[in-house]
Amino acid sequence: MFTKLANPxxxxxLSDFIYPKCLFLFIIFLISxxxxxxxxxxxxxxxGETVRIMYIHVPCAWLSLGIYxxxxxxxxxxxxxxxxxxxxxxxxxxxLGACFTLATLITGSIWGKPTWGTWWVxxxxxxxxxxxxxxxxxxxxxxxxYEDKRKGDRYAAILTLLGIxxxxxxxxxxxxxNTLHQPASISKFSSSNIDPSMMLPLFLMVFSFLFFFISLxxxxxxxxxxxxxxEILEQHGS
Amino acid sequence: xxxxxxxxLNFLNTKEHFYYVISSYCVVFxxxxxxxxxxxxxxxxxxxxxxxxxxx
Numbered sequence: 001m002f003t004k005l006a007n008p009x010x011x012x013x014l015s016d017f018i019y020p021k022c023l024f025l026f027i028i029f030l031i032s033x034x035x036x037x038x039x040x041x042x043x044x045x046x047x048g049e050t051v052r053i054m055y056i057h058v059p060c061a062w063l064s065l066g067i068y069x070x071x072x073x074x075x076x077x078x079x080x081x082x083x084x085x086x087x088x089x090x091x092x093x094x095x096l097g098a099c100f101t102l103a104t105l106i107t108g109s110i111w112g113k114p115t116w117g118t119w120w121v122x123x124x125x126x127x128x129x130x131x132x133x134x135x136x137x138x139x140x141x142x143x144x145x146y147e148d149k150r151k152g153d154r155y156a157a158i159l160t161l162l163g164i165x166x167x168x169x170x171x172x173x174x175x176x177x178n179t180l181h182q183p184a185s186i187s188k189f190s191s192s193n194i195d196p197s198m199m200l201p202l203f204l205m206v207f208s209f210l211f212f213f214i215s216l217x218x219x220x221x222x223x224x225x226x227x228x229x230x231e232i233l234e235q236h237g238s
Numbered sequence: 239x240x241x242x243x244x245x246x247l248n249f250l251n252t253k254e255h256f257y258y259v260i261s262s263y264c265v266v267f268x269x270x271x272x273x274x275x276x277x278x279x280x281x282x283x284x285x286x287x288x289x290x291x292x293x294x
Contacts, residue, residue: 043265049248049255051264060266099273107262114258212270219277226284233291 007207008084011085012225015218022215029071029208036201044198050114055201057107059209060100064132065167067097067213072164075157085125087153088162091143092220098136116180124173125181128166135163149228 035054044051077086108120108126120126143149147211174183185193194202208228250256 036250042245043248043252049252050258052249052259056263056266095273099269103266103269106265110258110262110265114255126260212274216274216277219281223277223281223284226281226288229290230284230288233288237291 012222015060015221019215019218022218026208026215029204032223033201033204033208038205041198041201042195046116050111051198053111053223055205056200057085057104057111058202059206060103060107061129063209063213064097064129065105065170067093067100068132068160068163068167071097071160071168075160078153078157079161084228085156087150088221088224089217090139090157091153091224092217094136094139094143094156096216098133098140100209100213101129101133101136105133109113112180121180123179123181124177125170125179128170128173131166132163132170135166135167138163145183149231153211184237 033055037052041055043049071090074090074093075084077083078090105126108129112121115121138159139156142159143152146152146155168222173179174181249259
């Protein structure tokens, strides 16, 4: 199955089938997420109505980390097995990861002003998230810096693998250092600190953003495959 | 957890917090729309170019 999917044409057929379904699910989850976020979930007893920023800030933050993990996996495959599809997926993911990281930083900053009294602090969590944005931008610039795409992909994959050190720093920075940013409220190993009335819209938005990411990454993979086909045609033409 | 218009009306009336929440939602959906349309038109353009090459 993996060998079949590793073929760009087979992968393209599957992605053409999945793409509209993911877009549809994104809209459904988004509408229901909005409904519960604004009509059902109560304001927080401390933060008041600003807690509603959480429903977009947290999904963006989780995706910024998830996308990077996916890129790191692809970079490993690219370096070890020299597989083109891994490079294509990595290239497709990087702008989306940068977009979600930027959204995390901006929404976090807007949330910080009424909660902490400041737009920005050089706090461990905020700084490490900013570093993540720079790594994403570095990946985009390096992969496009060379005429030979394979060379660019290789250096970008090395950067991604080196940058993976930043992921545990982002995740556990709130536990390792004294930060303004609150510790994680949702954990796999302990019960959640969030009320179910807030948990429902949060997870609806998480799934909505996840389906948005899947549909868009499939579209970007398609564009990358087409551009490589065009390059081959141009090489044969000249 | 049902529909509660009061929750929404209270949110609309909290003037200061309202602008923080709305601006953060606007920024996120602007970014998402931007990357969606950029990707969508890029694919469309490349597909057209590929079809023209293949027709030649």
